[in-house]
Amino acid sequence: MDPVIDVGGLVKAFGSARALDGLDLQVGAGEVHGFLGPNGSGKTTTIRVVLGMLRADEGRVRLLGGDPWRDAVDLHRRLAYVPGDVSLWPKLSGGETIDLFGRLRGDLDRSRRDELLDRFELDPTKRARTYSKGNRQKVALVAALASSAELLILDEPTSGLDPLMEAVFQDCITEANDEGRTVLLSSHILAEVEALCDRVSIIRAGRTVQSGTLTELRRQTHTTVAAETDRPVSGLDRIDGVRVLAATDGHVNLQVEPARLDGVMQALAAAGLRSLVSTPPTLEELFLRNYGDEPAGEAAHHDAAGAAAER
Amino acid sequence: MAATLTGTVALARFALRRDRVRIAVWVAAVAALVLVTAASTKGIYPTQADLDQAAAVAQDNPAVLAFNGPAIALDTMGGQITFQVGSFGLLVVGLMALLMTSRLTRAEEESGRMELVRSMAVGRQAPLASALIVVGAMAATVGVLTTVGLITQDLPVAGSVALGASFAALGLFFTGVAAVTAQVTENPRVASGIAGGMLGLSFAVRAAGDIGDGTLSWFSPLGVAQKARPFGDEVWWPLLLLVALAVAFAAGGAALAAHRDFGGGLVAPRPGRPEASASLGRPLGLAVRLQRGSVLWWALAVLLLGVTYGSIANSIEDFVADNQTIADFVAASGGASLTDSYLATSLLILSLTAAGAALQTALRLRTEEVGGRAEPVLSTPTSRWAWMGSHVAVSLVGSALIVLAGGLGIGATYGIVIGDLGQVPRLMAASLAYVPAVWVLAAIAIALFGWAPRASVAAWALLAGAFVIAMLGTILDLPDWVLGLSPFHHAPQVPAAAVSVLPIAVLLAITVVTTAAGFAGFRRREVG
Numbered sequence: 001m002d003p004v005i006d007v008g009g010l011v012k013a014f015g016s017a018r019a020l021d022g023l024d025l026q027v028g029a030g031e032v033h034g035f036l037g038p039n040g041s042g043k044t045t046t047i048r049v050v051l052g053m054l055r056a057d058e059g060r061v062r063l064l065g066g067d068p069w070r071d072a073v074d075l076h077r078r079l080a081y082v083p084g085d086v087s088l089w090p091k092l093s094g095g096e097t098i099d100l101f102g103r104l105r106g107d108l109d110r111s112r113r114d115e116l117l118d119r120f121e122l123d124p125t126k127r128a129r130t131y132s133k134g135n136r137q138k139v140a141l142v143a144a145l146a147s148s149a150e151l152l153i154l155d156e157p158t159s160g161l162d163p164l165m166e167a168v169f170q171d172c173i174t175e176a177n178d179e180g181r182t183v184l185l186s187s188h189i190l191a192e193v194e195a196l197c198d199r200v201s202i203i204r205a206g207r208t209v210q211s212g213t214l215t216e217l218r219r220q221t222h223t224t225v226a227a228e229t230d231r232p233v234s235g236l237d238r239i240d241g242v243r244v245l246a247a248t249d250g251h252v253n254l255q256v257e258p259a260r261l262d263g264v265m266q267a268l269a270a271a272g273l274r275s276l277v278s279t280p281p282t283l284e285e286l287f288l289r290n291y292g293d294e295p296a297g298e299a300a301h302h303d304a305a306g307a308a309a310e311r
Numbered sequence: 312m313a314a315t316l317t318g319t320v321a322l323a324r325f326a327l328r329r330d331r332v333r334i335a336v337w338v339a340a341v342a343a344l345v346l347v348t349a350a351s352t353k354g355i356y357p358t359q360a361d362l363d364q365a366a367a368v369a370q371d372n373p374a375v376l377a378f379n380g381p382a383i384a385l386d387t388m389g390g391q392i393t394f395q396v397g398s399f400g401l402l403v404v405g406l407m408a409l410l411m412t413s414r415l416t417r418a419e420e421e422s423g424r425m426e427l428v429r430s431m432a433v434g435r436q437a438p439l440a441s442a443l444i445v446v447g448a449m450a451a452t453v454g455v456l457t458t459v460g461l462i463t464q465d466l467p468v469a470g471s472v473a474l475g476a477s478f479a480a481l482g483l484f485f486t487g488v489a490a491v492t493a494q495v496t497e498n499p500r501v502a503s504g505i506a507g508g509m510l511g512l513s514f515a516v517r518a519a520g521d522i523g524d525g526t527l528s529w530f531s532p533l534g535v536a537q538k539a540r541p542f543g544d545e546v547w548w549p550l551l552l553l554v555a556l557a558v559a560f561a562a563g564g565a566a567l568a569a570h571r572d573f574g575g576g577l578v579a580p581r582p583g584r585p586e587a588s589a590s591l592g593r594p595l596g597l598a599v600r601l602q603r604g605s606v607l608w609w610a611l612a613v614l615l616l617g618v619t620y621g622s623i624a625n626s627i628e629d630f631v632a633d634n635q636t637i638a639d640f641v642a643a644s645g646g647a648s649l650t651d652s653y654l655a656t657s658l659l660i661l662s663l664t665a666a667g668a669a670l671q672t673a674l675r676l677r678t679e680e681v682g683g684r685a686e687p688v689l690s691t692p693t694s695r696w697a698w699m700g701s702h703v704a705v706s707l708v709g710s711a712l713i714v715l716a717g718g719l720g721i722g723a724t725y726g727i728v729i730g731d732l733g734q735v736p737r738l739m740a741a742s743l744a745y746v747p748a749v750w751v752l753a754a755i756a757i758a759l760f761g762w763a764p765r766a767s768v769a770a771w772a773l774l775a776g777a778f779v780i781a782m783l784g785t786i787l788d789l790p791d792w793v794l795g796l797s798p799f800h801h802a803p804q805v806p807a808a809a810v811s812v813l814p815i816a817v818l819l820a821i822t823v824v825t826t827a828a829g830f831a832g833f834r835r836r837e838v839g
Contacts, residue, residue: 051686051689053837053839055837073694077692079690081690087684091604095584095586096586096587100587103593125582125584
């Protein structure tokens with residue numbers, strides 16, 4: 001099936017600053033796709049190009065099989081969007097705003113709207129001027145989730161929500177996904193990404209540095225192993241992709257690429273293994289490594305252990 | 312310094328730094344307005360005989376008095392300059408003071424920036440105090456520049472000081488007024504609107520007062536400022552009265568600021584509707600909902616201005632009957648009745664005011680875009696054409712209705728006074744002749760939004776230029792091509808002149824082409 005969002009080699013410059021510098025993003029139908037990257041890495045710019053608000057300087061941008069710049073109106077019938085910084089009309093109430101968006105989109109489902117208002121505990125009679133950041137986000141979320149759009153584009157939708165509402169949000173996204181809807185979720189909340197996303201793309205400085213399922217990403221990075229052995233371990237230096245951090249009388253600490261774990265185990269067993277702790281990379285490590293200063297793509301290929309060891 | 316004032320000086324310095332261009336332009340524009348008028352008045356009336364004749368023509372002419380102010384020492388150069396620039400200049404100073412005060416206080420608070428500032432070691436009253444210092448200094452600078460400029464043009468020192476001081480005093484007064492209105496409401500536009508309404512009303516009250524015996528002018532701050540009688544027998548205490556009132560208002564504003572919640576007003580907002588009404592569901596419905604309030608307020612203001620102008624129209628005929636010089640003058644100048652000339656001038660001023668509404672509503676497009684509220688709408692199946700068209704429609708239809716409201720106001724009171732309600736349809740129809748000129752300005756704003764969005768605020772400068780050309784074009788002796796730059800110069804001066812189709816058709820054609828260009832530009836450019 002064609003990807004719902006297909007971006008390749010996307011370049012977008014504002015004056016002399018290159019906001020996007022050859023970015024790739026593929027979102028398949030029916031998946032929840034996590035879109036991650038440090039502040040200012042170009043997530044919102046990408047989303048705005050995908051929505052047809054900005055024009056790509058170079059590269060391929062396909063949305064639902066169409067050109068978002070040219071076919072914006074037709075494509076927008078099939079998606080719902082929650083901006084990262086929700087600005088509302090101060091005089092309009094939350095209820096009015098939700099209804100307005102529903103009607104502009106042409107598919108306001110009243111019972112669904114009321115149910116969502118209930119679940120998100122949002123008072124629809126308050127004017128937008130008096131809403132907090134979290135409540136403004138709820139307005140935009142209810143408007144988007146009440147639609148029957150096949151694609152939801154959510155730009156950091158939960159940054160102002162409390163943990164209770166975060167749980168409601170996760171339920172709603174899971175339900176939407178069960179209905180077969182596709183979701184592009186830009187987020188900094190790693191637990192949320194882990195709970196919801198089938199695949200993730202990590203970008204940095206306008207470029208995609210990692211993309212795949214979380215399992216695949218984990219596999220590309222190192223596992224930390226701490227072992228106690230009867231005899232000093234030998235032969236570790238002959239295995240590629242191993243970095244020994246400390247080795248003193250029977251204790252050894254090392255990092256190893258998952259593919260090389262087997263060889264390490266044999267070497268440890270040969271030395272008389274007494275205890276073993278193997279720690280897979282945490283999500284935080286994964287992201288920190290990709291967010292950091294060092295070009296992470298190179299680090300992943302050449303020196304997986306080195307980049308992480310510095311942290 | 313009281314703790315509630317901590318940080319005042321730092322905030323004032325910051326405001327001066329951040330708004331340095333805006334501040335310089337306001338102050339320089341007002342000073343230049345006075346000085347250029349002074350220079351050209353000297354050129355137009357080189358001899359005492361010229362001045363005497365001008366004084367005789369204007370002395371008791373209610374139409375001129377209504378727009379220009381009381382006739383004081385018109386046979387002197389200083390008096391004539393004051394007469395030419397006075398009321399208009401005072402209006403501009405008042406506008407400067409109230410817009411800047413709202414901007415530095417309530418607008419900052421509503422934007423959320425002030426919250427960050429107030430979270431630092433900044434007192435509760437410091438934002439208002441710093442705004443009072445900055446805007447007060449602007450008013451004082453206008454006064455000093457005007458005074459010095461007039462003195463260098465060899466005008467009497469006392470009169471120069473009195474005119475400059477009256478500008479400064481009125482600026483201070485409306486700084487104080489805006490300091491209060493900024494506390495009352497949460498919305499900076501409403502805060503400016505209330506203060507601006509008071510300014511407009513005080514212009515109207517002094518117009519009525521100056522036509523009569525001048526008593527009523529005492530109830531208008533503008534009128535009080537003119538009671539200083541520059542270049543006549545200067546009277547200083549009315550200016551002290553204005554300054555005292557300004558201090559009282561400012562103190563009142565500071566007291567309110569000290570007791571209210573941050574971000575709150577004195578008027579609590581009502582709860583909204585839980586569901587949208589049927590009309591709020593299409594782009595046009597949204598644009599109407601967002602803009603109807605300001606269109607109605609503008610319409611009411613222009614209607615009241617029309618009511619004022621219409622109520623004094625008839626006294627012009629009486630005046631002509633009593634004055635042979637004027638009768639000769641009118642006969643010599645083409646034969647249109649003086650009343651009709653007066654009505655045409657009034658309609659011109661009303662439609663220039665309505666053009667302000669046309670610009671404000673058209674530039675709402677830019678406000679929505681910058682505020683991040685265009686993007687969510689455009690991410691629905693709403694086309695750019697539909698979104699932009701909805702606001703353009705509100706601007707064009709709304710400004711036409713506002714012009715008509717002015718015609719209604721003039722026609723109603725003039726009709727009642729002369730006992731002929733046929734004046735209502737006559738003047739409403741006449742007012743329509745000015746609508747195409749209003750639309751040309753709106754169309755320019757729309758084109759700027761489409762092609763050069765960051766420069767779209769420049770449309771206001773064009774309106775200011777049109778005002779100067781209309782109010783001061785003759786006295787400034789501007790060349791014809793400069794006068795011709797204003798679309799209002801081409802609008803047929805109905806009812807003093809007959810309706811001519813050609814200029815109206817040309818103005819409409821310019822409107823259509825320029826607006827279409829704006830749409831084409833917006834469809835091509837990026838949003839945000």
